[in-house]
Amino acid sequence: MNFNFQHTEERLDDLSLHKGRSGRRAAVTVLKVFVLFLVLAAATGGSIAFGALRGVISNAPDISSIDVSPSGYASKIYDSQGNVMETLVRAGSNREEVHYDQIPKNLVNAFVAIEDSRFFTHNGIDVKGIFRAAGVALTSGNFSEGASTITQQLIKNNVFEGGMEKNLGDRFERKFQEQYLALKLEENLSKELIMEYYLNTINLGSNSLGVQSASRRYFGKNVSELTLSECAVIAATTNNPSRYNPITHPDKNAERRDKVLRKMLEQGLITQPEYDEALTDDVYSRIQNNNSTVQGSARIYSYFTDSVVESVLQDLQEKAGYSQTQAYNLLYSGGLTIQSTMDPEVQTVVDEEIANLSNFPETYYTIVYRLTVEHADGTTTRYTESDLKKYFIKELGNATYRFLFNSDEEIEAALEQFRTAKLTAQDKIISESYTKTIEPQMSMVVMDQTNGHVVAINGGRGEKQGNLVLNRATDSTRQPGSCFKVLVDFAPAIDKAGATLATTYYDSPFSANNQQFANWWSSNYVGYANIRQGIAYSMNIIAMKCLMDTVTVDVGFEYAKNFGISTLVDSQLSGSGTYSDKVPSIGLGGLTYGVTNLELTAAYASIANMGEYQEPVFYTKILDHDGKVILDNTPKTHTVLKETSAFLLTKAMEETMKSDCPFEVVDPNIHETGQECYFEGMSLAGKSGSSTHNYDNWFVGYSPYYTCGVWYGYDDTYMFDGGQSCHKYIWKNVMQRINSGKTDIGFPGSNEIETAKICSKSGLLAIDGVCDKAEDTGVVYTEYFAKGTAPTEYCNRHTKVSVCTVSGMMAGENCPPDLCEDHIFLSIDKADYKEGEFTDDCKYLMPDGFLDRPCTLAHRLIDNNTHEEVTGEAPTDEYGNPVNPSDETGREQDPTSGVLTQYD
Structure with missing residues (x-):
């Protein structure tokens, strides 16, 4: 190992414990080594010569190259507010460092009393202990009896890896080197620092390394808070x-604890009253109570912790150059400080809403099933949930059977039915088990779009069954739909x-690549609609x-990749052909594999961030045990969209969430698809999505502060009985709570934006008195444009014509003004119109040849009483149609006004 001089010198400076020893060190060292050699030589029958002694010493590690500071520290993950979020634990890694001045004097004295009573007076080896051990060795062959000082034990644990030699010769060599190095080490380190290292190193049972870890494990408190009795338990x-584990063997620990206390009393380290009080302390009841708490909160890490772990392991390899094994050991044993991005308040809200059963209209369970059967002939058969499902599909004759259960009783009944059908009396069940998963499932991701920080994540409903299990927010790829x-x-x-947002397309039957596409609401088609409407109403054909x-498909594919979607398939061979996402269906989210919630949320976060993509991150920094930064995890960024483009998309997506969209549609089923997510008091924008048969249901949207993506569906892609909106209400609940109390600052603006009054049917400038008077579903409204992109031409789809109210034809020269009214017709481009394809816009078409056949009637209105010509409107029937003459003279009396109409 490398001797960590920097760390040691820092600790020495902290404690101001540099020793002022004289030149007698060398003489004392030589004398003690010589005495040690004589003892060991005698114990081994005098077979070791002085030449061998020099060889053993020369083979010992150089004191300047060894590190006796503890290793195998637990790594800790902190949330964004600086709280310890998780301590990563595995065997041999959960060490927590404390400095000497944080360790109670009673705890130090307890270890000295039971382990090394002359620790503060010897210089690394205990000569009295050596002679005592030598006597035992000569008579019994046991070389471990009381010879090791605390300094030697520290070297054995941290330099010689615990002293795991395979034979007596290796053990002797290690023991001699250990004692030699102990003498040298005490010349370099203070007693206090040696004790600190030792107490941070030792194994204290229940996967606890060091006294701080043991104090938390057994008593649920910091080591500095330990009582005398508790100190004795740990020692x-x-x-x-x-053998002396206070949880599993409290009686044996109690016996040795009493011995520790007795030794402390004998050595004058505690008083008689202190001794008596400690003996009567009911310490083991407290240990059991704390153990119940620890077990009740078993170390099943959260989905966020799982995400941090996976991200750190990957980055340690890809960014810091560690091997997979090195990265794993460093993460779990390196005492790392990992500063995560989790906001505990936001995470709590997300977890609460997803755990709330009242948020979900239906609850079922699926199971993972394992059954192993031994037959009479000695063969075995293993059944899984797949066999169970196949059985019921065949038994029920229903190919669309949903493998869902309402209760444990229903599960047990199904298993009993399966066993009865599959097993005979001679079969023996070797093992059988099942685990439940609540359905439908859900995942959610919340990001701060300004910096790429993932502030909360939830990978699924129900109790998490283990660590690094399926995380539906990061691992599951689902179809993103709209x-x-x-x-x-x-x-x-x-x-x-x-x-532009005003650009129009004709909503009518459409197919591409031999695939027919339809809208989500019905078979009805609107006609002309623009991009803003396409977003607000989620119009498939317009998209x-x-x-x-x-x-073009290729450009759309590249934009999706630039938005951070990594699951797209360019071209992939398989047994059944070639797969690719460079096909028209990509436009509606029909993908080979789908997307993850994390990546889809990050894509929308880049729109919220004015077109700047921020790679989603779960941590900001990793520091090693000494506080040195290993990785500074600044998110990778790149521009996906121009600032103006992001602004315009946000403006359109604001409309998806409101019920007062200015556009009109004939079909009452067409509506803004994000209304359920809307709440007052905060600017909101977003987009819904659903796949065929509602297998996957999404909403991804944002406020000025957070971007949130939610997915809802069955793991096994079962069809919902009807449309689903609960995920939208949960999105609303979460966003309303985490944005509560924040000022609505609105979405970022842009200086490169202009506006214009637009006709929605043409996407061009509206004509006053024409476009705004049309009876079709078009509207005149103010649209936003990037500077220089607003239209300069006027609407070319609306035409105002004066129509004779009597004949219904274009007014002619004989039609008096009071018999004429303006009528607005809508035209459809020849490229869009197809005979037999009806859309709502077809109702407002100008009849063929209408302008070529003006009205030719000569109109006179004659008063029935005076027989004089008067002005006025021609009479109409109850449907508003002109009344035709009914007598031979061509005169018909209006019974209400007394006016006769003469048709000439």
Whole structure:
């Protein structure tokens, strides 16, 4: 090992314990080594010569190259507020360092009394102890009897790795080198620092290394708070941590604790009253109570801790150059300080909402099943949940059978039915077990979009069963559905392809790559709609036409990658063909593997961050045991979108969450898809998404402070009975709580934005008195544009025509003004219109040849009484149609006004 001089010198400076020994050290050392040699030579029959002695010494580690400071410290993860979030524990790694001045005097004295009574007076080896041990060795052959000082034990543990020699010769060599190095070590280190290192090193049972770890494990307190009785319990453990474990063998520990206290009394380290009080202390009841608490909070790490662990292990290898084994050992035994990004308050909110059963309309269970059966002929068969599912599909004759249970009783009944069907009387069950998973499942990620910090994460509903298990937020890839429209279709259209939020596409039947696409709401088609509407109403056809006509699949694919989506497939061979995500279905989130919640949330966070992508991170720094920075985890960043593009997308996504969208639609089923997520008092923007049959349900959105992504569905992609919105309400609950008390500062603005009054049916400048008077579902509204991209031409889809109210034809020269009214017709581009494909816009088309056939009637209104010509409107029937003449003279009387209409 390398001797950590820097660490040692710092500790010496802290304690001001440099020794002022004289030149007699060398003489004393030589004398003691000589005496030691004589004792050991005699004990081994005089067979070791002085030449061998020099060889043993020359083979000893150089005192300047050894490190006796403790190793195997527990690493700790801290949350963003500086609290210890988790202590990473594995066998031999949960050491927590304390300095000498933090250790109670009683604890030091307890170890001195039982382990090395002359520790503060000898110089590394105890000559009296050596002669006593030599006598035992000569008579019994046992070389371990009382010869080791605390200094020697420190060297044995931290230099010779515990003294695990395989034969007597190696053991003698190690023992001699250990004692030689103990003499040299005491010339370099103070007694206090040696004791500090020793007490931080020793194994004290129950996977506790060092007195601080043991104090927490047995008593739930810091070592500085230990009582005399508690100090004696810990000191009693070190002789044999398994045999004297105060949890598993309290009686044996109590016997040795009493011996420790008695030794302390005999050596004058405690008084008689202190001794008597310590003996009557019911310390073992406290130990058992604390053990129940520790066991009740078993070390099953949170999903966030799992994410930190995986991220640190990966970065130690990829960024710091450690091997996989080195990274693992460093993480669990290196005493690292890991500063995580977790916000404990946000994490608590996320966990509470996902754990709240009342947030979910339905609750089922799936199981992982294992059954091993031995047959009469000695063969064995192993069954799993797959066999169980196949059996019930066949038994019920239902290929869409959902392997879901309502209760434990239902599970047991199903297992009994399966066993009855599969097992015979001669079969013997070797083992059977199952574990439950609550369904449907959910995952959630919350990020601070300004710096890439993941502040909270939840990888699934129900009790977490272990460490580094499936984390649905980071490990599961699911189909993103319409959430991908913004990333692949609309973002590149606005950012690169010259489109604006006002750019229109024709919503009508559409197919591409031999695949037919449809909208989510019904078979109805709207007609012309723009990108803003495409986002607010999540219009599939608008998104697909935007991708195919404006963006191209290749560009959309590259934008998705630039948004941080790493699961995309460029081209991949398989047994059944070639897979690729460079296909039109990418525009609606139909992917080979899907996306993770973490990456999808980070993608939207980059829009919230004005187009700057921040790699999601779970920690900011890793410091080694001495406080030196190993890794500074500043997120990688790159620009995904222009600032103006991000601003415009946010403006459009604000509309998805409101119920007062200014656009009108004929189909009542069409609505803004994020209304359930909206709450007052904070600026919000986001996008919903769902896959075919609602297998996957998403909402990803943001406030000025946080970006939050939620996924909801069954692990086994079961279909929901109906539409699902509970994930949206949970998103709302979480975001409302974590944004509570914050000022609504609004989303970032841009100086490179202009506005214009637009007609939504053409995407061009609105014509006053025309576009705003149209009866179709278009509206005139104010739209935002990146400077220089606002249209300069006026609407070319609305046409105002004066229509004769009598004939219903374009007004002619004989039609008086009072018989004419303006009518606004909508035109459809020839490239968009197809015979037989009806859309809502078709209702407002100008009839063919309408402008070529003006009204030719000569109109006169004759008063029935005076027979004089008057002005006024022609009579109409109850449906508003002009009334036709009914008599031979072509005169019909209006019974209410007495006005007759003459048709000539």
